[in-house]
Amino acid sequence: MLSLSMFFALFVCLLLGFPVAYTLGGVAIVFGYIGMGSQLFDLLPLRIWGIMTNYVLLAVPLFVFMGVMLEKSGVAEELLDTMGLLFGKFRGGIALSVIVVGALLAASTGIVGATVVTMGLLSLPTMLKRGYSIPVATGTIAAAGTLGQIIPPSVALVLLGSMLNVPVGDMFVGALIPGMILIGAYLLWILILAFFKPLSLPAMPVEELKQFRESGFWRRVLHAFLAPMLLMLSVLGSIFFGIASPTEAAGVGALGALILTMLRKKFSLAVLKQVMDETTHLTSMVFSILLGATAFTLVFRGLGGDLQLSSWIVEADVSPGTLLAVSMLVMFIAGFFIDFIEIIFILVPVIAPLLHRMGVDLLWFGILAAVNLQTSFLTPPFGFALFYLKGVAPPEVKTKHIYKGVIPFVLLQLIVLVCLIKFPQLSLWLPAHFGD
Numbered sequence: 001m002l003s004l005s006m007f008f009a010l011f012v013c014l015l016l017g018f019p020v021a022y023t024l025g026g027v028a029i030v031f032g033y034i035g036m037g038s039q040l041f042d043l044l045p046l047r048i049w050g051i052m053t054n055y056v057l058l059a060v061p062l063f064v065f066m067g068v069m070l071e072k073s074g075v076a077e078e079l080l081d082t083m084g085l086l087f088g089k090f091r092g093g094i095a096l097s098v099i100v101v102g103a104l105l106a107a108s109t110g111i112v113g114a115t116v117v118t119m120g121l122l123s124l125p126t127m128l129k130r131g132y133s134i135p136v137a138t139g140t141i142a143a144a145g146t147l148g149q150i151i152p153p154s155v156a157l158v159l160l161g162s163m164l165n166v167p168v169g170d171m172f173v174g175a176l177i178p179g180m181i182l183i184g185a186y187l188l189w190i191l192i193l194a195f196f197k198p199l200s201l202p203a204m205p206v207e208e209l210k211q212f213r214e215s216g217f218w219r220r221v222l223h224a225f226l227a228p229m230l231l232m233l234s235v236l237g238s239i240f241f242g243i244a245s246p247t248e249a250a251g252v253g254a255l256g257a258l259i260l261t262m263l264r265k266k267f268s269l270a271v272l273k274q275v276m277d278e279t280t281h282l283t284s285m286v287f288s289i290l291l292g293a294t295a296f297t298l299v300f301r302g303l304g305g306d307l308q309l310s311s312w313i314v315e316a317d318v319s320p321g322t323l324l325a326v327s328m329l330v331m332f333i334a335g336f337f338i339d340f341i342e343i344i345f346i347l348v349p350v351i352a353p354l355l356h357r358m359g360v361d362l363l364w365f366g367i368l369a370a371v372n373l374q375t376s377f378l379t380p381p382f383g384f385a386l387f388y389l390k391g392v393a394p395p396e397v398k399t400k401h402i403y404k405g406v407i408p409f410v411l412l413q414l415i416v417l418v419c420l421i422k423f424p425q426l427s428l429w430l431p432a433h434f435g436d
Contacts, residue, residue, distance in 0.1 A: 003303035006031050006296070010346075020342050021285075024292030032299035040299065047294050051287075055247055056168055059158050061283040062250035066153075066235075068275045068282075069257040070105075071118060073266050075228050079104060082224040092194035092201035094130060095140045098123050099186045102144025103179075106151040107232045112377055116145030116388040124393060133200035134397055136193065139405025142378060142385040143186060143412075149340070149374040151179040153235055153250065155286070156340060156373060160366045163348045168246040169239050170431045174367045177426050178416065182371070185412045227263070231256045240434050286341055293345030300350065320358040324365070327351045328372055328417065335376025339384070343373060367427040371417050378406040378413075 006027055013023040032040040051057070083097030090096065098119055105115045119141050127137040149156050152172035161168035194201045235253040238244035244252065261267045318326075327347075334343050348369065355365055377385040386402050393402075420426050 002031060002035050003300050006300060006303075010296070014338065020338070021288035021292040024289065024296045024346070028292070028295035028299040032295075032302065035303045036299070040302070043298060043302070044295055047298050048291055051290060051294055054162060056158065056162050057287075057290075059153075059168065059247045059250040060155055060286055061279055062247070062254045063153050063155055063158070064282050065275065065279045066250065066253040066257040067148075068278045069254070069261055070228075070231075072271050072275060073257065073261040073264050075105075075260070075264075078224045079228065082220055086221065090194070091198050091203050092190045093203060094123065094127050094132070095136065095190045095194075095201055096187060098127075098140050099144045099183065099190065102141075102147050103151060103183050104228055104232070106148035106154070106179075107236065112146050112148045112385060112388075115148055116142060116385050117392055119145060120389045120392040124389075124397070128394065128396070131199075131202045133197075134401040135405035136200050137405070138389060138393065138397060138402045139407070139409055140186075140190065142383075142389050142402065142406050143409035145388070146374050146377040146385055147179065147183065149377065150175050150182060150370050152176065152239075153246070153253065154370070156344070156370050157366075158246065159286070159290075159341065159344050160348065160369055163344055164352050164362045164366050166363050166366055170363055171366055171370075172236065172239055172246065173434050174363055174427045174431045175370060176430055178367055178371055178420055181419070181426070182374075182413065182416050185416055186409065189408060189412060227260050231260060289341050290345055293342070293349070296346065297349040320355065320360050323351075323355060323358065324360060324368075324421070327355070328368060328421070331369060331372045332375060332379075332414075335373060336379045338376075340373040340376045343376065344369070361424070361428065363431060364424050364427050368417065368420055371413065371420060375410050375413050378410050 009031070010023060010027050013027065014020065018026075029040070032044075079101045083101050087093035087096045087100075102115060102119065105118075123141055124137055128134065148154060152175050154172075154175070157171040157175055158168050160166075161171040190201070231253065234256055235249045238249045238252060239246055258267070261271070330351075331343055331347060334347065338346075352362060352365065356362055377383050380386060380403050383406070386399075386406065389402055390397070390399060
């Protein structure tokens with residue numbers, strides 16, 4: 001009961017507003033000392049040392065650096081401008097371009113906050129000026145920005161692979177088909193909406209499109225797409241074809257983003273300092289939570305919490321499918337209140353061993369968790385993508401507009417999640433042929 005009381009104490013402290021990393025570590029030390037005595041302080045340093053020497057986790061700061069540097073390079077601005085004009089003749093063309101650019105930025109950066117803010121600043125005023133419905137515009141931007149959670153290289157996939165002891169390369173390969181399905185679902189929804197509610201998603205004026213096509217059409221398209229595509233292929237291609245490990249590929253991506261920023265004449269020492277500051281801040285946050293969660297998991301298992309849960313499940317005669325469904329439901333509900341990093345570090349180490357004992361493929365579970373955790377960015381009251389977008393939105397955009405706009409996309413994510421549960425090969429076929 002002492003181990004299960006830890007969860008109650010943890011959530012009470014979180015609701016009182018204490019920082020997550022210190023709450024995890026503090027609760028672990030208090031309960032660990034009560035239940036394990038001074039033995040805790042012999043075990044904990046070894047666990048922390050194991051985290052800090054984990055070569056796979058070195059990919060986290062490198063991918064974060066790559067994403068922040070690309071944000072400064074102006075790639076997103078040019079992609080959005082060009083894609084908007086490419087799809088401009090269609091109703092909902094700008095919304096379609098936002099989703100495609102969101103996918104390309106996800107495959108280049110993997111940072112949700114940077115993508116949502118950039119597209120909110122660049123696309124939202126244009127969409128509102130063209131007569132787009134506010135909920136449609138805001139929902140599309142917020143949902144497209146969260147694609148960085150599932151499309152590799154994704155920090156969430158790196159962390160999940162580390163927690164589940166699954167090769168990160170396999171996680172990246174396995175997430176490709178689910179990511180493409182999710183993008184397709186978003187695009188299909190926009191097309192359906194444009195058909196049934198054409199006034200909510202108008203097309204661009206013919207004169208503006210004509211001017212674009214007469215002013216170096218292919219040169220602009222090539223310039224906008226070539227560099228990001230080369231960077232994406234160098235990072236993901238080197239992993240998929242076994243040339244580099246995910247950590248080495250992250251180094252290639254970081255260097256590529258730096259060179260790309262230089263070629264676009266956006267690089268300076270001030271920009272480099274800003275990128276390094278943001279990278280250090282984000283990485284420190286992730287690792288602080290990871291260390292706290294490691295202490296929490298160590299104490300929870302040391303007090304026999306995992307064995308108690310296992311015995312309850314055995315006594316209840318719960319099937320693997322039922323346990324998987326319950327774990328997905330718990331993750332989805334937790335996403336309303338806490339961040340995806342915290343969910344990965346708190347819930348996954350507890351649930352994964354139980355599923356593994358029941359014969360559930362942890363690679364499959366990792367992909368399901370990544371898709372599920374993507375909803376945490378869109379679900380109120382603490383959906384971070386909603387906060388990011390509201391922070392850069394014009395005054396006429398209210399919080400209720402953003403909440404209303406993301407509902408269809410959350411439902412689409414859940415539909416895709418159900419499909420992945422129903423058809424595991426959507427996640428497992430590619431890793432079986434191209435994985436580590």
